[in-house]
Amino acid sequence: MGAWYWWMLLGMALVTYIPRAFPLTFLEGKELPSVISGVLRNIPFAVLGALIFPAILYVQAGNLLFGIIGTISAFTLAIISSNVMVVVLGTIAILAGYSLLF
Structure with missing residues (x-):
């Protein structure tokens, strides 16, 4: 597997993780x-x-x-x-x- 595969995998992980971690981190305990x-x-x-x-x-x-x-x-x-x-x-x-x- 080439380096592009690992960069793509890392990019997809970040794109998936950031939208899920952001609300948990910054909106914890706050009511929408x-x-x-x-x-x-x-x-x-x-x-x-x-x-x-x-x-x-x-x-x-x-x-x-x-x-x-x-x-x-x-x-x-x-x-x-x-x-x-x-x-x-x-x-x-x-x-x-x-x-x-x-």
Whole structure:
């Protein structure tokens, strides 16, 4: 392995570590305003939506209905539950059941 590999590994470690260490170091014991807390609480859903939406049109060899069912089930589960894992696992279960039936 070349030196570029180790520099890249070190760079990725720093880019991952700094955003996680900064809040723990400088915001410890401080309470965030409710607006910022609300935004931070919704980031996982926003990221999940940004990751899923482009794939809706390119799933199951072009079967658009599969993507639409997945989207509707994810939105429904997101409205019902506030847990990201429930949304992800529930949507996977619904689409697995759909693919078994059809």
